[in-house]
Amino acid sequence: MSSVASSPLLKLHPEDNIAIARNSVAENQECPLSETESVTAREDIDLGHKVAIQQIAKGEPIRKFGQVIGFATSDMQPGDWIHSHNLEAGELSLDYAYSSDVPAPPEPVEGRTFMGYRRPNGKAGTRNYLAIISTVNCSATASKYIARELAKTSLEDYPNIDGIIPLVHKGGCAMQYDGEDHHQLMRTLGGFAKHPNIGAYVVLGLGCETGQGSFLSDSEGLVQLQNLKAPKPLEPLVLNIQDIGGIAKTVKKVTALLQDYLPIVNDVKREPIPVSELILGTECGGSDGNSGVTANPALGIASDLLVAHGATSILGETSEIYGGEHLLTRRAITPEVGKKLIERIKWWEEYTGKFGVVIDNNPSPGNKRGGLTTIYEKSLGAIAKGGSTALREVYRFAEPVTEKGFVIMDTPGYDPASVTGMVAGGANVVAFTTGRGSCFGCKPVPSIKISTNTPMYERMEDDMDLDAGRILNGTSVEEVGREIFELVIDVASGKKTKSELQGIGDEEFCPWSIGPVL
Template identity: 70%
Template sequence: MKLNDSAFLLLHADDNLVIAKRQVSPGETIVESNGAPPIATTASIDMGHKIARSSIAVGDPVRKFGQIIGFASHPIAPGEWIHSHNLTAGHLSLDYAFSSDIPAPPEPVEGRVFQGFRRADGRAATRNYVGIISTVNCSASVSKYAVDQIRRDILEQYPNVDGVVALTHKGGCAMQYDGEDHHQLARVLGGFAKHPNIGAYVIVGLGCETGQTGFLVDDQSLVQLKGASQPQTGSPLVLTIQETGGTAKTVNRTVELIKELLPEANKVQREAIPVSEIMLGCECGGSDGYSGITANPALGIASDLLVAHGATSILGETPEIYGGEHLLTRRAITPEVGQKLVDLMHWWEDYTGKFGTQIDNNPSPGNKKGGLTTIYEKSLGAIAKGGSTALQGVFKYAEPVTSRGFVVMDTPGYDPASVTGMVAGGANVVAFTTGRGSCFGCKPVPSIKIATNTPLYERMSDDMDFNAGKIVDGASVEEVGRELFEKVIAVASGEKTKSELQGLGDEEFCPWSIGPTL
């Protein structure tokens, strides 16, 4: 069923609401193509928000995308604005139907390449960075001081090196030694040390922290990167401030070590690498009512195309799958993979409950201003980023992703922590959809910012890389998704994103801490 009015959008025939495509004034009419009487809007309604197309009684389900996004908390009349004042999440009873609708594999596509860096051990990189990895917050300043000096005095001599990044954070101590948080932080730090986009690195610690450098090296089997083009060998370069003699001496020693690494790191050249070696991390932040209509479905098309080329697409943000997981369990390649996803949902229910919170505290105030009301609505739009292929695996936070195809990684909904986990797991490009606006960067991996609507794309032109809002103006989701697929390949090949051009990405390294601070 279609609407005979360009101001409103009906997403599914079973929906009892429509979406405002622009700012709507009171008294504007919704005209359906089936000859039903026109419906007049009862209030001024913002772009991306929901309007009832029929009467909805208290307790009745409200449907968007053909799925339940919540239940009416007050009677809703035709033409009335639907939002937090009359819609609540309530409780869903979901049928997981494990592996009942596994999609056929997409027709494989071969021969497509991107221009990347091939490491000596075979790994494929999209950028070439040197990293300084802090084991603990106490060594963060030393790492940053060293990077500042290198950027100011040395880096321009090495044009093939994209940059030197200080991977600093607020943790590393006051956690259970050898506990879950300790191992998770080690996975993150080790994942970045071993990331193909890091051509060489130095580890800097304080010396007395819980997150000992020795533990990290042993737990993650870290070896020295002699440079971007030389095989890995021996023990990694490790400094502790206490043993080196304090802040100034450690900064100087770190700079000396990076000076030794830079000439080798600079030797690499871009070469043709199969698109199958792209690993895309899919994120949405600052979402709005159009996220699940334009940018996320378009990214889903791009994800499907990558999978057809043998590549990997990672969907994170487990709390933003909540309420839509039944659509993914049906696509799970085995019932065990589907159950792994459901187990994560139960873990998150228990985890949030321990702190007296509920998962439906997400969406954020900004999300709600953009038209999203419940977590179910947000999740149904968010999982569209994962496309339509079979779910091949479910991975722990920052766990190395070993499956090709579409996978899920357990990450929180907080963008910096979520992307940090996916990059630690191997993502070498990030696609970040946003409806409210984002200025996210994530060195050492490029972040493509995808606007859900044209006004945002034009307003934040210095930050937005791609406009999916043209779908609202009539472009097809498939057409825009194919354009986005080409954008991913271009960025993987070295095209700078807007965040890279502005130098963003130093502050977004954010390992997720799940336990108490002791």
């Protein structure tokens, strides 16, 4: 192995004036960057952190991935550690160049299938759950009690049911009736109710809340038969605790009702379904300085492969696109699609500004310990999950995703809320990259955990499904990307993820509330 290949520092782009530590670097350690270039660390540098590889004057831009990630707040010498003490975000001047560099469609691949559930309405499921959907926090406890009672039923008699989940949350009332927040919650709850991974459900409300179950059913067109082969509709679809007569009576009534559902929900079997019907939600959480070097680009390769097979890949977390949006607008299939993204970016600037918040409050403390310094750096690494194909559409939070190919959904950077939106939109598999070690599950959809570095993978192997940190030691991004693609198909076909094996995912349902609490 050459000295460059074994160097603890990695220069990512010819225009970069920094390098990334792919292993810990000791003070005074000489690190080759090329056959003719090296740098000596002036202090200890942790995994994932940045090192100056040339003189940088105060005010000059710092470049990573060939893009500006911020500006120096002091003079730097080669070998200096670069982080929050000497780098700030500053303001960027971005050229959106709408649709100026739209990639040619990938060579189509046909014939590949996964083993999924074909629902009567034509949609493809990857899991089969029974759900209690709570309209409001006031019915959350009853929903959990019902799930607890049903759990006493032996699901061994129903081997095709993956579980029973109470979809509970903290909102549902004290919001503007028929307002934007109300409709966003209804889209979210309706998206889960109609999700092909939900075999059957009941909607449970208190009875006096703003987010009425009847409003949900009417506005979202809820029909139980869409996911079941039942001889007749299972009624009632919407129940209220106040109408039934309290918590105890509600738990008894709804538990009995759902026990009758069990044999019907179980009456399914997996069958070959084209890979083109997969919708992948991509997420990064607990990111580090290597997220944009290993796991995210590898997931981008998997995204491209899915698009080539006619499937859909969703990039979320608009607040973690910020600063890298100009790279996506160039790929927009039309200028109108690119402008949809910028409209959401501007909405975020206005939204955060109302509360005196700047978007560069993100990265989090954990992200910073892992080497990320500014939101621009984090965003440039995060958007790598979206691969290299054309951007075909931009969706609002929890909107049904109907376009094939690479799309964006406007979600916050907070992982549970972001994934909730993508699942409500139809994602039937989630791929989640992490550098610090996020242990995320999201019933009713399987969540594949991909580590960005090997030390964390080895430390948290019970939670991580795949180690992309091998890229730092010479495995190609393409090879790991193909592994992720194959793993997505295996998981869609029923292979349990690490989070599923541990039963994680009951608490991660998190509708995003954007309005005031009244």
